[in-house]
Amino acid sequence: MNILAPSILAADFAMLGEQIRTVDEAGAQYIHIDVMDGIFVPSISYGMPVIKSLRRVTDKVFDVHLMIEKPERYIGAFADCGADSITFHIEATERADEILEDIHGRGLKAGISVKPDTPVEALRGFMDRLDMILVMTVEPGFGGQAYLDFCTAKVEAARKMAEEAGRSIDVQVDGGITLDNVETALCAGANVIVAGSSVFGGDIAANTRAFLEKLRCTR
Ligand code: DX5
Ligand code: ZN
Numbered sequence: 001m002n003i004l005a006p007s008i009l010a011a012d013f014a015m016l017g018e019q020i021r022t023v024d025e026a027g028a029q030y031i032h033i034d035v036m037d038g039i040f041v042p043s044i045s046y047g048m049p050v051i052k053s054l055r056r057v058t059d060k061v062f063d064v065h066l067m068i069e070k071p072e073r074y075i076g077a078f079a080d081c082g083a084d085s086i087t088f089h090i091e092a093t094e095r096a097d098e099i100l101e102d103i104h105g106r107g108l109k110a111g112i113s114v115k116p117d118t119p120v121e122a123l124r125g126f127m128d129r130l131d132m133i134l135v136m137t138v139e140p141g142f143g144g145q146a147y148l149d150f151c152t153a154k155v156e157a158a159r160k161m162a163e164e165a166g167r168s169i170d171v172q173v174d175g176g177i178t179l180d181n182v183e184t185a186l187c188a189g190a191n192v193i194v195a196g197s198s199v200f201g202g203d204i205a206a207n208t209r210a211f212l213e214k215l216r217c218t219r
Pocket of ligand 2: 194
């Protein structure tokens with residue numbers, strides 16, 4: 001099944017709870033939560049206390065995307081504040097095996113992400129355990145950037161690797177996804193679609209429904 005994961009980085013933080021309720025009621029299945037530490041990426045976003053408060057707003061899947069250096073330090077903290085799925089960057093750690101074990105040991109789903117310049121091949125050794133591959137389609141760090149076309153081939157490579165693994169592994173795309181290019185990502189094999197500015201810019205409920213319609217129609 002194709003899944004929409006609106007990225008709250010593009011929400012109006014003065015109305016965050018309300019805007020999450022809007023995407024929830026319009027049918028989005030996941031809430032994508034970008035955590036940035038100002039080291040792995042230049043910007044700083046939000047962390048555990050915000051996620052903990054948002055947990056009271058919705059029962060939808062909290063898909064936490066950690067853009068932080070040495071994510072092994074924080075798996076317990078993000079699990080405790082309500083994450084359902086935790087994705088970390090392969091570039092940010094030398095302890096990916098241990099992190100996957102930690103996430104799974106807490107009963108959560110585990111994803112690993114690759115930046116645009118990192119080949120998906122870097123994840124081959126984890127395909128027997130991974131729940132999701134996150135292919136970044138912009139340089140991580142900011143919302144509102146343009147989709148990098150060369151990443152479409154990486155989405156295809158990720159889907160191929162997932163199929164070869166012979167288990168159910170989600171392929172997520174994140175960055176620059178719009179109603180105009182989402183079909184490209186879906187056709188390349190992505191099934192979890194992150195969208196920030198294209199959902200939260202303008203009529204949030206209408207945007208969410210328009211994305212869900214595209215997600216239903218493709219594949
Ligand atoms: C970027 C984040 C994305 C971002 C996507 O580093 O990981 O989730 O919010 O925003 P858009 O959809 O505006 O590119
Ligand atoms: Zn993200």
